Amino acid sequence: MPAAVFLEHHDGELLKPALGVLAKAAELDGDVAGVVLGSGVKDVAGKAGAYGAAKVYVADKPELEQPLPQPRVDALAALVQEQGIDTLLFGASVLSADVASGLAARLGAGLNWDLTDLVLEDGQLIGKRPALGDTVYVDVGWNGEPRLALIRAGTFEPKETGGDAPVEEFDVSFEDFSLAATMLEQAHAESEGPSIEDADVIVAGGRGLGSPDNFKLVEELAKALGGAVAATRAVVDAGWYPYATQVGQTGKTVSPKLYVACGISGAIQHKVGMQSSGVIVAINKDPNAPIFDFCDLGVVGDLHEIVPKLTDLVRQRRS
Amino acid sequence: VKIAVCVKHVPEGTTHARIDPQTKRLDRSGEGAINSFDTHAVEEALRIKEAQDGEVVVVSMGPQSAQDSVRKALAMGADSALLITDDAAAGSDLVATTAALSAALEPEGADLILFGQQASDSDGAVLWSAVADRLRRPVISQVAELTVADGKVTGKRQTEFGYDTIEAPLPAVVAVSDAINEPRYPSLKGIMGARSKPQRSVSLSELGVEAGTVGEAGSKTVVQALNDPPPRGDTVKLEDDGSAAEKIVEYLAEKKVL
Numbered sequence: 001m002p003a004a005v006f007l008e009h010h011d012g013e014l015l016k017p018a019l020g021v022l023a024k025a026a027e028l029d030g031d032v033a034g035v036v037l038g039s040g041v042k043d044v045a046g047k048a049g050a051y052g053a054a055k056v057y058v059a060d061k062p063e064l065e066q067p068l069p070q071p072r073v074d075a076l077a078a079l080v081q082e083q084g085i086d087t088l089l090f091g092a093s094v095l096s097a098d099v100a101s102g103l104a105a106r107l108g109a110g111l112n113w114d115l116t117d118l119v120l121e122d123g124q125l126i127g128k129r130p131a132l133g134d135t136v137y138v139d140v141g142w143n144g145e146p147r148l149a150l151i152r153a154g155t156f157e158p159k160e161t162g163g164d165a166p167v168e169e170f171d172v173s174f175e176d177f178s179l180a181a182t183m184l185e186q187a188h189a190e191s192e193g194p195s196i197e198d199a200d201v202i203v204a205g206g207r208g209l210g211s212p213d214n215f216k217l218v219e220e221l222a223k224a225l226g227g228a229v230a231a232t233r234a235v236v237d238a239g240w241y242p243y244a245t246q247v248g249q250t251g252k253t254v255s256p257k258l259y260v261a262c263g264i265s266g267a268i269q270h271k272v273g274m275q276s277s278g279v280i281v282a283i284n285k286d287p288n289a290p291i292f293d294f295c296d297l298g299v300v301g302d303l304h305e306i307v308p309k310l311t312d313l314v315r316q317r318r319s
Numbered sequence: 320v321k322i323a324v325c326v327k328h329v330p331e332g333t334t335h336a337r338i339d340p341q342t343k344r345l346d347r348s349g350e351g352a353i354n355s356f357d358t359h360a361v362e363e364a365l366r367i368k369e370a371q372d373g374e375v376v377v378v379s380m381g382p383q384s385a386q387d388s389v390r391k392a393l394a395m396g397a398d399s400a401l402l403i404t405d406d407a408a409a410g411s412d413l414v415a416t417t418a419a420l421s422a423a424l425e426p427e428g429a430d431l432i433l434f435g436q437q438a439s440d441s442d443g444a445v446l447w448s449a450v451a452d453r454l455r456r457p458v459i460s461q462v463a464e465l466t467v468a469d470g471k472v473t474g475k476r477q478t479e480f481g482y483d484t485i486e487a488p489l490p491a492v493v494a495v496s497d498a499i500n501e502p503r504y505p506s507l508k509g510i511m512g513a514r515s516k517p518q519r520s521v522s523l524s525e526l527g528v529e530a531g532t533v534g535e536a537g538s539k540t541v542v543q544a545l546n547d548p549p550p551r552g553d554t555v556k557l558e559d560d561g562s563a564a565e566k567i568v569e570y571l572a573e574k575k576v577l
Contacts, residue, residue, distance in 0.1 A: 010480055067478075068485070069460075073452060094478040098460050101445035105417050105452040110539030114442055126543060131442065132345075136338055139544040150445075180457035181487040184473070188481040201576070225577075237463045237477060237498030250461070250477050258576040267497070268442045279574050281567060290439075292556060297570050301559025309564035317568065317577065 003087040004033040004057065006076070008096055009044045010067075017091030019051045020156030025089055026052035028120055033057055033085075034165070037075050039065035042167060049165030051158055056167045057083070063174050069098035070178035077106045078172050086145040087125060089118075092153050094250060100150050110142040113150040114268075135293060152272055154253045196245060201227025202256045204247060204274070205235060208263020208284055208303060212240035217307045218262055224314040230254065232270050248273035262303045266291025283307065320373040320467060320489070322364040323429035325420065325450075326357040326392055328385035329440040343542040344410050345440055347381070353388035356435030358395070358502035360495050364433050365396045365503070367467050374398050376427060380408060380420055386518070393513035394505030400516070401427070405523045407530050412538035413449055419533045420446070421453040422526040431472060434494040436461060447494040457487035460494040 005022045008015045014036075025032040034053035036045035038060065045058045059075045076099065080088060088103070090096040092113070104111035117128035127140045127149055196202055203222040205215050215229070222229045231241035233248050247254055249269040259277035264270060266282070266289055274280070275294055282295040283303045292298040299306065331350045339346045364375045377392040379385050380403040389400040403423050411419065424432060432454075437444035451458035462474035473486045474493055505513075523533055531537055557566060571577040 067483075069448060070452070070458065094461055094476075097445055098448040098458065101413065101448035102452040102458070104413055104445075104539075105449035108414055108539065110541075111413050111445065112540050113445060130548065132338070132440070135548060137546040137548050138338070138542055139546065141541045141543045143539045143541055175455070177455045177457060181459060181485055181491075183483060184486050185484040186481060187484075233477065233496070234498045237496065243477075243481070250479050258571065268437065268444075279571070279576050281570070283563075283567075287558075292554065295554060296552060296574075297567065298554055298556040299559060299563045299567065300556070301563050306559055306563045306567075310567055313564055313568045314577065317572075 002031075002033070002083060002085050003029050003089070004035050004079075004085045005053070006088065006090045006096060006099065007034045007036050007048055008091065008093055009036065009038065009041065012044050014044060014047055014051070015091065015093070016158055017093065017151070017153040019158035021089050021091045021151045022048070022052050023159040024118055024151075024156040026161070028118060030054065035076065035079060037064045037072050045167050049163045050160055052161045052163065053165045056165050058167050058169050059172050060169060061172060063179060066183040067095050068181055068183060069095060069102055070181065071174055072099045073102035073106055074174050074178050075172040076103050079170055080107060080146050082170060087147045090148070090150045092150045092249070097150055100148050104148050107146060109146050109148050110144065111148040111150070112140045112142070115140070115149055115151050116155050118149070118151070153249065154272070196228045196230050196247065196254055197252055199228035199254070199256050201225045201258045202230045202247075202254055202277070203227055203260045203262065204230035204232065204264060205241070205262050206232040206264030206270070207234045207238075208265070209235070210263070210304070214304065215241055217304070217311070221260065221307055221311045221314070224311045224318065225258070225260075227256070227258070232264055261291055261295070262307055264291055265289045266294065320367060320371065320430045321428065322367060322373060322375045322431045322433060323378050323424055323427050324357070324360050324364045324375060324392065324397065324433045325446070326361065326377055326379050326388055326435070327354040327438050327440075328352070328379060328381045328388035329354045329438060338545055340545060342410070343545065347384070351384055351387060353391045354435060354439050356437050356439060356497055358435070359497045359499055360433040360435045361392045361395050361397060362500045362502040363465060363495050366500065367431075371467070376401060376429065378420070378423055378427070379403070380416065380423070389518065390513050391505065393516045393518070394509040395503055396509060398516060400518045402518070402520045403523070403526065404520055407523055407534045410535035410538060411533055412540045413443070413445060414539050415533045415537035416446065417449040417453050418537060419523060419526065419528050421450050422528045423521065424450065425454060430489040431467060432456075432490075432492045434492070436494055436496045447492050451492035454492070456490055456492050458492040459485045459487055461496050462493050463496045463498045465493060465495060465499065
């Protein structure tokens with residue numbers, strides 16, 4: 001099966017989720033190609049061979065300089081048709097989800113998303129997808145080709161094979177509407193605070209805190225437990241807490257021994273960043289919050305009362 | 320500006336949702352509600368309308384019961400509604416849904432088509448980009464701050480690397496993040512008024528969509544099997560009776576993480 005992996009890159013480096021998918025694809029089928037799209041990207045494309053790509057297809061065009069999805073749909077549609085690619089895999093990201101979906105519409109192809117594994121059963125590609133708050137694991141397949149799939153970030157680890165892959169350029173003609181959106185500005189996230197990625201204990205706050213001031217409660221508990229403070233995307237976007245502390249799809253993926261979620265509903269964006277934590281404790285006033293489906297201890301109640309008490313008790317115990 | 324907002328009717332609360340083992344489809348027979356992520360899109364449409372005049376049409380696809388969600392959006396303040404409902408549409412995947420939804424959206428001629436950031440039942444966060452491609456319009460996703468002016472839409476959004484500001488000419492498709500606003504609750508007046516607002520219900524043939532392109536027949540993905548999740552250990556759930564903090568400490572001690 002001529003399979004390919006969309007290799008997203010940033011600042012001259014291929015992204016880890018994409019390289020992880022490449023490693024998995026190479027394991028299933030030794031002859032997998034990488035696809036690198038951008039402007040001035042031949043150097044970064046050359047790195048793909050070292051991570052398992054047998055060949056790298058490159059479109060190097062000024063129209064592909066900004067990380068916008070629609071010109072990439074044009075490029076991938078052309079490539080799939082030219083090379084008869086039957087399986088095209090993506091490591092999930094803000095950009096790649098939009099690319100994969102646009103491509104599905106363009107080619108009338110099947111797209112399965114949020115996959116946490118890929119297997120071959122009797123030669124057929126099957127994706128595994130946790131659904132309904134991980135209460136059921138669905139085996140998904142495809143009718144026809146190409147098969148498109150978005151793999152949950154962090155699912156597969158990249159593997160350095162030390163190989164070398166030939167780079168093959170291809171041409172793209174762009175649709176007018178694909179070039180209509182333009183990137184006016186890209187602001188990089190503010191400098192990193194204390195890292196949450198290596199912490200053994202994380203106390204995280206969400207919108208249920210009610211106000212930015214209430215992050216004090218989270219900070220106090222984190223201090224008592226000797227842990228770090230994390231936040232959800234919603235509160236980071238609202239300006240309550242810095243981006244460096246954000247856990248989830250557009251933030252960091254963490255797996256501490258203990259994760260205490262305060263006022264966090266457990267939207268999938270957040271879940272993907274913390275579900276591999278050891279013990280997950282959730283405090284939320286909404287008994288139907290999705291986080292209660294994937295925590296170990298779920299407490300339905302008012303965090304404004306519970307968290308300060310908990311902080312005191314932890315302090316007493318540790319002193 | 321004319322704004323079309325796409326909303327989905329989803330089973331209420333993930334705790335009760337189930338997949339029918341026979342059809343391998345989500346069981347939609349129980350109570351449903353508007354996908355909460357979509358209420359942010361409705362709210363944003365209403366704010367744009369209130370700031371600069373315009374019209375908001377709610378568009379949905381689902382069983383008859385999806386009327387409940389459509390009415391909620393009307394009660395919030397949308398002006399009219401269009402529901403695609405057809406037994407043949409059941410089981411539609413991304414491309415099949417895109418075919419039907421785009422056929423309904425095209426003749427609406429909206430300047431702006433808004434989506435919420437994901438569907439809470441399928442965890443899908445992809446539909447807008449497929450619809451944009453089908454309608455040949457620019458798309459901006461994950462927008463946390465939206466401006467519509469001078470025939471253009473500008474969206475600020477967060478990605479893995481920081482913040483993007485993206486501009487596109489109208490007509491355009493935009494998916495908003497749930498951080499963009501706090502959706503209003505419908506007022507009593509809004510709820511009463513919703514009934515008299517124009518609500519259309521259309522079948523696939525009325526949209527000129529061929530049956531073979533929608534529903535299970537038009538879908539390019541297939542559910543092969545349903546499995547139990549790998550064991551995570553039992554969830555202990557308790558309601559705070561004043562002793563929750565003590566119980567959490569006991570639990571943490573027992574799990575040796577304190």
